[in-house]
Amino acid sequence: MSPTDLYFAAPARSRALGDDHPSVPEIVAADAVAETTLAAVDGPCSPGVGSAGESGNVASDAAESSAAESNSDHTSLWELIDARRVCDALTWLDEHAPHRIADELARMDAVQAGIAFRLLDKDRALAVFEELEPVDQQQILSGMRDQSFRELIEGMDPDDRARMLREAPATVAKKVLAGLSPRERRMTAALLGYPEGSVGRYMTPEVVALHRDLTVAEALGVVRAKGAHAETVYTLPVVDGGRRLIGIVEMRELVLSDPITLLTDLVVTEPVFVRATDAAEKAARLMRETNLINLPVVDSEDRLVGLLTIDDAVEVIEAADSEDVARQAGASPWAGHYMAAGVFQLARYRAMWLLLLLVAATLTVSVTDAFETTLVQAANLALFIPLLIGAGGNAGAQAATSCVRALAVGEVRVSDLLKVIWRECRVGLVLGSMLAVVGMVIGATFVGAQIALVVGITLVIICGWAATIGGTMPLLAKKLRIDPAVISAPMVTTLVDATGLIIYFTTAKLVLGI
Numbered sequence: 001m002s003p004t005d006l007y008f009a010a011p012a013r014s015r016a017l018g019d020d021h022p023s024v025p026e027i028v029a030a031d032a033v034a035e036t037t038l039a040a041v042d043g044p045c046s047p048g049v050g051s052a053g054e055s056g057n058v059a060s061d062a063a064e065s066s067a068a069e070s071n072s073d074h075t076s077l078w079e080l081i082d083a084r085r086v087c088d089a090l091t092w093l094d095e096h097a098p099h100r101i102a103d104e105l106a107r108m109d110a111v112q113a114g115i116a117f118r119l120l121d122k123d124r125a126l127a128v129f130e131e132l133e134p135v136d137q138q139q140i141l142s143g144m145r146d147q148s149f150r151e152l153i154e155g156m157d158p159d160d161r162a163r164m165l166r167e168a169p170a171t172v173a174k175k176v177l178a179g180l181s182p183r184e185r186r187m188t189a190a191l192l193g194y195p196e197g198s199v200g201r202y203m204t205p206e207v208v209a210l211h212r213d214l215t216v217a218e219a220l221g222v223v224r225a226k227g228a229h230a231e232t233v234y235t236l237p238v239v240d241g242g243r244r245l246i247g248i249v250e251m252r253e254l255v256l257s258d259p260i261t262l263l264t265d266l267v268v269t270e271p272v273f274v275r276a277t278d279a280a281e282k283a284a285r286l287m288r289e290t291n292l293i294n295l296p297v298v299d300s301e302d303r304l305v306g307l308l309t310i311d312d313a314v315e316v317i318e319a320a321d322s323e324d325v326a327r328q329a330g331a332s333p334w335a336g337h338y339m340a341a342g343v344f345q346l347a348r349y350r351a352m353w354l355l356l357l358l359v360a361a362t363l364t365v366s367v368t369d370a371f372e373t374t375l376v377q378a379a380n381l382a383l384f385i386p387l388l389i390g391a392g393g394n395a396g397a398q399a400a401t402s403c404v405r406a407l408a409v410g411e412v413r414v415s416d417l418l419k420v421i422w423r424e425c426r427v428g429l430v431l432g433s434m435l436a437v438v439g440m441v442i443g444a445t446f447v448g449a450q451i452a453l454v455v456g457i458t459l460v461i462i463c464g465w466a467a468t469i470g471g472t473m474p475l476l477a478k479k480l481r482i483d484p485a486v487i488s489a490p491m492v493t494t495l496v497d498a499t500g501l502i503i504y505f506t507t508a509k510l511v512l513g514i
Contacts, residue, residue, distance in 0.1 A: 077104040081112050090119055098124065102131035110139050126155045134164045138172060150179040157231050158184065159204045159312060162191035166201065199283045200276035202316060203297045203306035204231040209239045210263060212246055217259035223251070232309055235294035238267045243303045245296055247271055273298055276305050281320045284313035285410060320408070380447040381508055384439075384455050385501065391435055392462035392500040393493035399424050399470030400492045404484045407474055414479045420471050428467025432460035454511050458504045465503065466496040 080089040093101060093116070101120075105113045105128070117140050120128060129137060129152060141149060153161065153176050165173045165188070177185055187205050194200025208230045210219050219236070227233040236254070238247045247267035257266060273296040274283040287295050287310065295308040403420065406412040412420060436456035443452025470492045474484035508514065 076107075077101070077116055078108050078112060081108070081116050086119070089116065093119055093124075098127040099131045101128045102136075105140070106132065106136045110142060113139060114142075122151065122155075126152060130156060130160050134166065134168065137164045138168055141172070141176075149175075153179055154181060154184060157204060158187040158191060158206060159202055159231070159306075159309075161188050162201060163312075163315075165192060166196070194276055197280055198277050199274050199280050199297050199308055200305070202280045202312045203276065203308045204312075205306045206230045207237060207304065207307050208233055209237050209243070209304055210249065212238050212240055212264055212267065214263045215259065216254055216257045216261045216263065216266070219249075219263055220254055220259075223254070232294055232307065235292075235296075235307065237271075237296050237304050237307070238263060239304050245271070245273060245298050245302055245304045248296060271296055274308070275300065280308075280316045283308055284316040284320075285408075287313045288317070289410070380451050381454070381504070383447065384443065384451070385504070387439065387442075388455070388458055388462060388504050389497040389500050391459060392466040392496045395428055395431055395463045396466035396470035396492040396496040397490075399428070399467040400474060401470075403471045403474045407478060407484050412475070414475055417472060417475050417479075420475060421468055424467040424471030425464055428464035429460060431467070432463030435459045435463060450512060454504075454508045457511065458500075458507050461503050461507070462496070462500045465499065466492075469496060469499075 075088075075092070077089060077092050080086075080092055096104075101116075105116060108116065113136070117125060117128070129140065132140065141152075156164075161176070161184075165176060168176070177188065180188065190205065191201055191203070206229060208223055208226050210222060214222070223233050223236070234251050236249050236251060237245055238249055240246055247269040248271040249263060249267050253266045272286065272290050272292060274286065276297050276299055283295060283297075287293075287308065293310045295313070296304060297306045297308055299305050403412065403424075436459040439459050440452045440456040443449075443455040473492060477484045
């Protein structure tokens with residue numbers, strides 16, 4: 001490879017998408033309903049469109065009114081498409097950024113989204129398409145004819161295309177790959193050949209790599225000649241003759257340096273980099289910690305294979321955080337826009353955890369039944385059960401959430417287990433002491449000093465215990481190679497409820513002598 005070559009790195013291995021993937025009905029060439037609807041509204045925009053039977057000043061006034069309304073954020077694209085106001089929809093599309101259009105498309109059903117998308121010109125359609133989530137991209141593709149399908153897929157960046165195919169059925173993936181040019185197909189198949197969740201699945205292989213023997217003037221010539229085909233030129237990897245990464249140079253340095261300066265005088269020789277098989281989330285968080293906008297990716301032999309760009313890193317972190325939040329809330333993570341999801345779809349993602357927690361909650365019933373005699377002798381104890389298990393559950397949930405977050409951002413490691421136990425135990429005892437003061441006042445007001453003392457002591461113990469459990473369970477899960485987010489706040493809360501009752505009734509027996 002000559003020093004001025006643009007290196008489109010790709011690993012030697014690749015994985016063909018075969019019949020081992022789940023089988024679904026093959027994607028259709030065009031959605032018949034969308035085709036019919038679009039044909040009905042297609043045509044030159046004029047005052048009469050969307051308001052048949054009107055003419056003259058009345059039609060003109062109506063058109064001006066519609067245009068004014070469409071310019072307002074109070075009128076959504078969905079409303080314009082549903083009312084067949086195609087001219088107003090075109091105006092709306094012209095006045096909004098691709099990410100806003102993508103959000104509107106994600107809220108629509110397949111037919112409406114297909115109609116709106118086909119109103120976009122070619123270049124703008126590609127920009128909007130790359131802003132969509134994979135599930136929404138597949139919905140758009142399902143309503144496109146073969147030629148439009150191929151043009152749209154060919155224009156995507158390889159990493160965005162691979163991102164879409166990661167979640168696509170096998171038949172869709174085959175159709176996408178079959179419609180690509182040989183070069184684009186090789187790059188996309190190479191990215192899909194890396195393990196799921198690895199950096200290789202998210203990186204861009206379209207990289208301008210500079211040979212270390214170039215001058216600044218020669219390097220800028222390479223960028224001008226080859227940069228149009230690369231996704232980014234802000235960070236330029238520097239390689240040797242064997243394509244091994246030896247450093248990086250920023251475009252800013254090239255532009256501001258003397259043209260005759262050697263590249264070796266500017267290159268950062270100890271760059272931050274990751275291997276293509278490393279976890280994408282780990283790499284993305286590394287970019288955040290090191291304030292990088294692009295991160296070089298190498299193979300096992302330190303040969304450059306691509307760059308992880310900041311936009312992809314942000315998506316990786318967002319997806320990871322969304323998954324953690326869903327699991328901590330006791331729901332299964334899912335892809336897609338909330339407003340486009342059906343009631344039964346949302347219920348399905350939440351039902352599993354609720355059923356599991358319902359079964360786990362039988363521990364609380366069993367504990368209450370075991371201490372029935374204690375309750376009979378001091379019936380007033382039952383009044384404070386909701387207060388105590390609520391306080392303990394909340395304290396445990398707070399600790400679990402904090403610990404999961406600290407693990408995710410690298411602030412806590414498994415080796416810190418004992419430190420976390422000691423820290424959370426003290427935090428829980430402090431919180432419990434504060435709550436105990438309030439609890440004893442409430443207890444003394446309603447049921448007397450003895451029960452109030454039981455409530456106060458129990459609050460201190462329960463909060464200390466709950467915070468300790470909530471803070472350490474995610475670390476133990478991490479040590480056992482379980483996703484810490486699976487040890488969700490609802491699960492910790494349920495466990496603390498059952499153990500909290502044992503603490504409560506045991507304390508009551510000791511203090512009251514029953």
